[in-house]
Amino acid sequence: MTTPSPLPRIYLIRHGETEWARLGRHTSETDIPLLPCGESDARELGARLQGKMFSHVLTSPRLRARRTCELAGLSAHARVEPDLSEWRYGDYEGKTATEIAALRPGWSIYRDGCPNGESAEAVTARADRLVSRLRSLTGDVAVFSHGHFLRILAARWVGWPIAHAHQLLLSTASLSILAFNHERADRPIIALWNELGPGSPR
Numbered sequence: 001m002t003t004p005s006p007l008p009r010i011y012l013i014r015h016g017e018t019e020w021a022r023l024g025r026h027t028s029e030t031d032i033p034l035l036p037c038g039e040s041d042a043r044e045l046g047a048r049l050q051g052k053m054f055s056h057v058l059t060s061p062r063l064r065a066r067r068t069c070e071l072a073g074l075s076a077h078a079r080v081e082p083d084l085s086e087w088r089y090g091d092y093e094g095k096t097a098t099e100i101a102a103l104r105p106g107w108s109i110y111r112d113g114c115p116n117g118e119s120a121e122a123v124t125a126r127a128d129r130l131v132s133r134l135r136s137l138t139g140d141v142a143v144f145s146h147g148h149f150l151r152i153l154a155a156r157w158v159g160w161p162i163a164h165a166h167q168l169l170l171s172t173a174s175l176s177i178l179a180f181n182h183e184r185a186d187r188p189i190i191a192l193w194n195e196l197g198p199g200s201p202r
Contacts, residue, residue, distance in 0.1 A: 007185060008137045010178040011054070012154065013072070013144045015064040016042040017172040021147075024096045028086040028117070028146075031063040038064075039071055041173035044197045046072035048175070055139030060084035065144040068173070074142055083130045086146035090117025109148065110163045120162060123149070127156040134178075135185070147172075154178060158188050170194055 016038025020027040034042065049072060057078040059069045062085060069075045092100050092114050100107055113119035118126075130153060134141060145153070151165035157178045170176070175195045181187040 006138050007180045007183055008055075008134060009140050009191070010134055010157075011049075011052075011140060011142045012150050012176040012178065013045065013068065013142060014147055014150055014170055014172055014174050015060075015062075015068040015144060016040075016045075016071070018064050020094070021172055024098075025094050026089045026092050026096070026100075027064075028089045028093055029062075030093060034064055034067050034071075038172060039067070041197065042068040042071035045173050045175065046074070048197060049074070049142075052140060054142045056137055056141045057144075058084060058141065059144040060086070060146060060149075062086065062146070065146065069142075069144045072144075074144075078144075081130075081143075083126050084143060084145040084149065087123050087148045087152075088114065088117040090114040092117065108163075108166075110166055123152055124156065124162050127152045127162070131156050150176070154190055154193075158190060168193065171196055173197070 016034045018027065018032040018034055018038060020032050022035065054074065057069065057074045058081040059065050059078050061080045061082055069078050087109065110120055147170050151168045151170050152162045154168060154176065155162050155165040171194055175192065176190070177192040179189055179191040181189045
């Protein structure tokens with residue numbers, strides 16, 4: 001009989017669509033509810049995960065992530081993990097990339113961070129702390145979080161600088177998986193990225 005691998009597989013789930021997500025507004029600590037389509041996508045995501053047994057379910061404290069977890073049918077054993085919160089945007093909260101560029105030409109969040117919010121170094125440290133904890137778990141782990149932070153978490157999982165997260169498109173209500181190649185702890189991989197439900201227009 002094959003012994004199950006002690007190494008975890010981390011299922012990354014971005015929350016369903018909100019009004020600010022649709023408009024491209026940076027959303028961190030503002031608690032924006034899911035749109036009806038975001039709720040529908042979260043339920044569909046739950047159907048895709050039906051039958052999957054998770055050893056741990058972790059969610060950002062933000063309403064949009066917790067609601068996605070609930071609608072996906074995984075809230076019964078979920079634990080709120082503060083480190084899964086979105087990058088704190090500070091003065092750029094609620095602003096679009098175009099609006100920020102008008103204020104600060106050439107701005108890159110991955111290099112410059114956010115005034116009165118989190119720096120790139122602080123977010124990197126937070127992601128590294130979480131990667132270390134996730135690697136100490138076993139089994140399948142469901143993680144509900146946000147666009148920027150999940151991209152950074154994936155980059156740090158495989159040892160990339162967070163600037164590479166810019167190249168990882170991540171849609172709302174998407175599913176991604178972090179794992180290990182050939183079940184070797186020294187070979188972390190992104191096994192699946194930005195998988196969407198059937199018929200999704202995104």
